[in-house]
Amino acid sequence: MTYGINPETYEIVTPIWSELQQRSFNVYTDEDRRQLTEKLAKQLQFINKEVSNEKITIYFEVEKYLNIISEQLEPQNSIFVGFPEKINEEFVKKFTKK
Numbered sequence: 397m398t399y400g401i402n403p404e405t406y407e408i409v410t411p412i413w414s415e416l417q418q419r420s421f422n423v424y425t426d427e428d429r430r431q432l433t434e435k436l437a438k439q440l441q442f443i444n445k446e447v448s449n450e451k452i453t454i455y456f457e458v459e460k461y462l463n464i465i466s467e468q469l470e471p472q473n474s475i476f477v478g479f480p481e482k483i484n485e486e487f488v489k490k491f492t493k494k
Contacts, residue, residue, distance in 0.1 A: 397458055408450045414458050424453045432456065 400410035411420040424432070429452060433443050443452060463478065477484045 397454070408453075412453065412457070417458075417461070421453070421457050424449045424456075 397412060397414055399408050399412040401407065402409050408423050411422050413420045426449070429443070429449055432452070436443060473487060475484055475488060476482065
């Protein structure tokens, strides 16, 4: 993922390029965020109001798909999975005292 930032505010100021997807996309606007919030609310999912548009864009345009790909390639061998992170109970159950 490649993008330009403002060194004073650390805000993303260029389109974001996804090498894996071979495409670029803009940071979500407030209107994009509103539409996404309405769509997710119908599925009983919600976006924290404190999360920036930049982070929401990166999650819904890049991380979400990387998570889907990783789940299809091999089982998750980590304590936390998903967004927001949840405990991977199946993996944790494998821990035993020796």
